[in-house]
Amino acid sequence: MYFHGTSKVNQKGHLEIGGVDTVELAEKYGTPLYVYDVELIRNRARGFKNTFEKLAVNAQVAYASKAFSSIAMINLVNEEGLSLDVVSGGELYTAIAANFPPERIHFHGNNKSKEELEMALHYQIGCIVVDNFYELELLDQLCKERNQNISILLRVTPGIEAHTHDYILTGQEDSKFGYDLQNGQADIALEKALASKYLDVLGIHCHIGSQIFETTGFVLAAKKIIQKLASWNKRYSYFPKVLNLGGGFGIRYTVDDAPLSPSVYVSEIIHEVREQTSLLGLNMPEIWIEPGRSLVGEAGTTLYSVGSSKEVPNVRKYIAVDGGMSDNIRPALYEAKYEAVLANRPNDKVEETVSIAGKCCESGDMLIWDLPLPKADCSDILAVFCTGAYGYSMANNYNRIPRPPVVFVESGKAQLVIKRETYEDIIRLDMPLIERSVIETL
Structure with a gap:
């Protein structure tokens, strides 16, 4: 298995990112959970920026924030001295709220x-x-x-x-x-x-x-x-x-x-x-x-809890997780492919090939087809790699599923940068139906 950035297997035999145990992250923040490797983002940003400097070329490296936009992410971009691309009023508003220098914003x-x-x-x-x-x-x-x-x-x-x-x-x-x-x-x-x-x-x-x-x-x-x-x-x-x-x-x-x-x-x-x-x-x-993607894509890992399973004899075995197209629509949208491991035992021997299903009420809600894994059950955490770009930014409330939280990890520390949505958040903008008698008098 290829690990990205600071990802590795720690002494407990768990997947670790940014010096933080992913099993502990899942226990603390719940699943699904987006985890970002901040050191990897910094290294990628510097890889682009430093090459221009070494070759003595005037340049701007602008983070395409459509890949993943949040106040903390924009703060990080500013720390690394990058410029910023936005493509909507909402992305511009986020940048301004993050106190990003407006002179380095491109719309x-x-x-x-x-x-x-x-x-x-x-x-x-x-x-x-x-x-x-x-x-x-x-x-x-x-x-x-x-x-x-x-x-x-x-x-x-x-x-x-x-x-x-x-x-x-x-x-x-x-x-x-x-x-x-x-x-x-x-x-x-x-x-x-x-x-x-x-x-x-x-x-x-x-x-x-x-x-x-x-x-x-x-x-x-x-x-x-x-x-x-x-x-x-x-x-x-x-x-x-x-x-x-x-x-x-x-x-x-x-x-x-x-x-x-x-x-x-x-x-x-x-x-x-x-x-x-x-x-x-x-x-x-x-x-x-x-x-955009090249800065944050490989830095993101999504953690899921394993749930139900279904075996179709001589066809395939399905394993379902507690997320899916509501937090990563790319596989359903254009057949994007991913790799994954069990975060709590990534080094265990592969015993079967399974397909990872999401929990949304759509037959097309499949995250990964034909994934080699150890035998998994509801005690396991699945870590899907490279979900840092267009995961959270394209997340949705299909089936009224709350969007997951986002955690940044770096140097052994974890910081919650986007809270998990609640059911109250989902209905916050809803308005009740007005009685017909009231409508007729308006």
């Missing part, structure tokens, strides 16, 4: 509301990543009404899509995000943005995919964008201060995954940008990237 999204843009302007955030003509015009109008300037990045689609080991090069990107680089949309957007007296076109942004295990896609995207920037430099006398090449850096979910280290991704990106700008006689822009 993404393909359909930002007027209220969200006004919120961003009110807090004078670092920049807004403009996604479409509607937003460009709305933002310009709001700035005019407030007599306020704002820095922006224009999001473009370079015609490259990358996922895992595959990348696709197309003439025109079919995406809900950004201005197409090939069909003239990006040129028109730049013209409009440069014509505004309120919008400072700080740079260009692109995002080519997710869970990417190679650098080819990033290299191709950088090359295509810089070639376009060379033509813009001649045509508009414009060259961006910032080139944001997004995120999507892969992590190891299972033994089949082989991601690169943060330093390799960054080094290859820097090399290509330097080479292309040098060939074209252009200045080296500041490079921004947006790791």
Whole structure:
């Protein structure tokens, strides 16, 4: 079994994370429980940031908070000197509540509301990543009404899509995000943005995919964008201060995954940008990237209590846990795969292959198919690895199941950073039905 970060088997024969016994965590906080290895998050953040510093490149490493957003997580991001991506008013509100420096906040999204843009302007955030003509015009109008300037990045689609080991090069990107680089949309957007007296076109942004295990896609995207920037430099006398090449850096979910280290991704990106700008006689822009999953994904482990089991002769054995698609919807949503062990006896001999079922009233609520395990019963704790990204952030109250708590562990200490929801929390916003006689009089 491959252990991530500080995870190991301790002297009690239990899974330990951040110097803390996971069995003791389950006893203290209950299950399901998200556990985050803070040291691993710090190391990943520094892996990205330090590579830029060693190669003497001006840069911003912005945590894509959609992967996991909470006040404590934003505090940690700030401690490590990262910038922050948000994609909604709620994520921006969380950042402000965490006292994150607004000048290091970047606001993404393909359909930002007027209220969200006004919120961003009110807090004078670092920049807004403009996604479409509607937003460009709305933002310009709001700035005019407030007599306020704002820095922006224009999001473009370079015609490259990358996922895992595959990348696709197309003439025109079919995406809900950004201005197409090939069909003239990006040129028109730049013209409009440069014509505004309120919008400072700080740079260009692109995002080519997710869970990417190679650098080819990033290299191709950088090359295509810089070639376009060379033509813009001649045509508009414009060259961006910032080139944001997004995120999507892969992590190891299972033994089949082989991601690169943060330093390799960054080094290859820097090399290509330097080479292309040098060939074209252009200045080296500041490079921004947006790791999200790659910072927190492997740092998260979810602990479950084992419950019922069911054996279908000559087919499979099901073991159910006290969570499921309500705390990790990724397997049901797109067949995401995970590895797991029994936290209370990870070194025990494997005796059977089972499938881990969730407790939600859906036949598709399956967390892991065909997992090798020792014989398990209701005294056991199942630890599912690599749930730090899009676990809590996509958690839900299906079947009115409360969302689990979140604990940060580091240097032998545990801190509760998000409380477990209660049944009272679930009904807190509910309103009773008004009697028909009262409605008719309104």
